[in-house]
Amino acid sequence: MFGLDAMHTMMLILLLLATVAFEFINGFHDTANAVATVIYTNSLKPKTAVIWSGFWNFVGVYVGGIAVAMGIMHLIPNEILADYNTYKSMALIWAIIITAIGWNFFTWYFGIPCSSSHTLIGSIFGVVYTYTLLHPGTSVVLNWQKILDIGLALLITPVLGFALALILMYILFKVVKKKKIFKEPKPNKKPPFWIRTLLILTSTSVSFSHGSNDGQKGVGIMMIILIALAPSFYALDNSKDPKDLVINIQRVEQVLRQIDIAKLKADDQAVVAGAVVKLDSMSRTFNSINSFSQLKSNVAAETRVSLVAIVKNLKGIKDANVALFSQAVNKHDLKRFDHDLKKINDYAEYAPTWVILLISIALGMGTMIGWKRIVVTISEKIGKTHMTYAQGATSGVMAASTIGLSSVLGLPVSTTHILSSGIAGSMVASGGLKNLQTKTLKNIGAAWLVTLPITILVSGLLYWLFISIIG
Structure with a gap:
């Protein structure tokens, strides 16, 4: 079992x-x-x-x-x-x-x-x-x-x-x-x-x-x-398709790549750069599986930790730099960015x-x-x-x-x-x-x-x- x-x-x-x-x-x-x-x-x-x-x-x-x-x-x-x-x-x-x-x-x-x-x-x-x-x-x-x-x-x-x-x-x-x-x-x-x-x-x-x-x-x-x-079986929501998560991740990455991260604080620059690397790696992994249950136990557990941390950090950075994000991204994409972060979080925090x-x-x-x-x-x-x-x-x-x-x-x-x-x-x-x-x-x-x-x-x-x- x-x-x-x-x-x-x-x-x-x-x-x-x-x-x-x-x-x-x-x-x-x-x-x-x-x-x-x-x-x-x-x-x-x-x-x-x-x-x-x-x-x-x-x-x-x-x-x-x-x-x-x-x-x-x-x-x-x-x-x-x-x-x-x-x-x-x-x-x-x-x-x-x-x-x-x-x-x-x-x-x-x-x-x-x-x-x-x-x-x-x-x-x-x-x-x-x-x-x-x-x-x-x-x-x-x-x-x-x-x-x-x-x-x-x-x-x-x-x-x-x-x-x-x-x-x-x-x-x-x-x-x-x-x-x-x-x-x-x-x-x-x-x-x-x-x-x-x-x-x-x-x-x-x-x-x-x-x-x-x-x-x-x-x-x-x-x-x-x-x-x-x-x-x-339970670190990530197995009722959802991993490839749908890839779509949310790719849209978040797209927004992050439009931001001039050089204008962020040094710590935030490192967080954003690290998030892009991890999200990119996750996208490749999720594209190769049909269910999260195919992930090894340690990978599933680590992925959950990473997703929760990435969502929390990116949301905090975005809220602290609204003007910078608004200059680089149109209003619709910025709103969708928040929506995608929530969707990503829902894969890790669910019942x-x-x-x-x-x-x-x-x-x-x-x-x-x-x-x-x-x-x-x-x-x-x-x-x-x-x-x-x-x-x-x-x-x-x-x-x-x-x-x-x-x-x-x-x-x-x-x-x-x-x-x-x-x-x-x-x-x-x-x-x-x-x-x-x-x-x-x-x-x-x-x-x-x-x-x-x-x-x-x-x-x-x-x-x-x-x-x-x-x-």
Whole structure:
């Protein structure tokens, strides 16, 4: 299978199954984020709510694009994915998955709303950093910019969620005349139709947004596995014709040859000259094959690394020298140059339909169980008063919009902390800071603070242990 021997094939299958398990646990770990409001307000029965949420999580993963998945992949330097030592790759991936699953399960068991994003990102950072320490001879450079972007997103979005929910609640107090929306749900009694409709819509939006963001993390992990262990089949998009890529490459080369590179900075001149040489070599290679699977594993892996780097570098040079490019190339060709760069990148940064479908099913199925522990925390233990219809709707609208925007930007964020902070903001709007339960908030805050250091430490130690065993 994939040109691997029996042992490597078995490991590949086990890693893929472990990724499915991670996404399944992610589903029931984070279910409460989407169903807490509709279950607690009696808008939907629990069984109906989790099935409905599971379906929309599935849809969110399937149609939500792969920007977040690529964001996860970018945390691991391409040089590591192109490492020919499959034992090191397997050790690295096992360390990530075991740490992520373990911490997710631990926090779920104790009913602590915790971030799967924090867990996964901490696990990845831990193994990559340990990799650089244990293999000092490698030319691996951590993607600090991507780490910083994701770190800021994880830090800012809960604060944004709190503030938006606070503002929305104040607006509702001023605008809405029907005060039923500000009352607590009565046991076994459904809310008025318009309130129920609003709550179901917000729950659906959170479910879809959760799928489009959290689900993509599983897609990213699975692509890391496939590229690292079966590069001939998955380093480049085998569903596409190599000769079509040649057309895109030749048009990019044509534009580069029209540019007076002597007017560029010395470093940029070297980058452009090197890109032309590499692209020309790739064109000859791709013209001689009918499928990327015909490439040797090391060639496929190196080609992927080169394509991603070339596209990134050329786009940066072009954006920094727009006037120079505009003088040499007409507007139409310049626009097509950007289009061709994107097309070239799509050959390297993609996800097969079966991967997206498998992760969609795993997240959707996981969402259908395990909801009760965290629903109670979300609905009753953040504020001293029980959640009202207005607070449920406000936190849902805020969570769906914040997570949706993050997915468009390709930033993995914490659904759990965004919704929890939104409910906290709505509670403050209703009764001030004294309306918050400090014990629960301390538990959530503690989980937020310790998740990164614990997962970094555990995943790093696991990688060191696995490498030591391999010898």
